Amino acid sequence: xxxxxxxxxxxxxxxxxxxxxxxxxxxxxxxxxxxxxxxxxxxxxxxxxxxxxxxxxxxxxxxxxxxxxxxxxxxxxxxxxxxxxxxxxxxxxxxxxxxxxxxxxxxxxxxxxxxxxxxxxxxxxxxxxxxxxxxxxxxxxxxxxxxxxxxxxxxxxxxxxxxxxxxxxxx
Numbered sequence: 001x002x003x004x005x006x007x008x009x010x011x012x013x014x015x016x017x018x019x020x021x022x023x024x025x026x027x028x029x030x031x032x033x034x035x036x037x038x039x040x041x042x043x044x045x046x047x048x049x050x051x052x053x054x055x056x057x058x059x060x061x062x063x064x065x066x067x068x069x070x071x072x073x074x075x076x077x078x079x080x081x082x083x084x085x086x087x088x089x090x091x092x093x094x095x096x097x098x099x100x101x102x103x104x105x106x107x108x109x110x111x112x113x114x115x116x117x118x119x120x121x122x123x124x125x126x127x128x129x130x131x132x133x134x135x136x137x138x139x140x141x142x143x144x145x146x147x148x149x150x151x152x153x154x155x156x157x158x159x160x161x162x163x164x165x166x167x168x169x170x171x
Contacts, residue, residue, distance in 0.1 A: 007170040009039060010167060015136055018059035018083070019086050023080055024083055048128045050135070055087060061111060062097075065098075078101060142163075142166050
């Protein structure tokens, strides 16, 4: 690799349930990590809808539709900001958020009906189970799994330690 080729970013997978209040709280850490590392850290949302959250599976599919329309993180953050409301109102909220973000809401409605994003959500969930994800949020970075479902305390610092180490190894 020559000097002009930028190093690949460190990847942080965030296993998330879009109806999970803990995942909403985890956004504070995600924002701080993005601010600190910029494009040296790639944060990827991975779907892990929990059975106890009846709207999480539909929300994961809707997030994939938002990604297809170019607004994945704005949509994810808007839905996570309304986890309680999502639990009460379900799919109509998912369509409403799409409209608020100037996305094609009819396409969201169709995607939720035709299930075009089911395979992505199912694959994420299967991969999560295979690596031992049991709750959300769970972070995976540098081959290490960090469970945020029990407590967020100290997780951002641990993610920063791992990120710093991985970036130093690249350098």
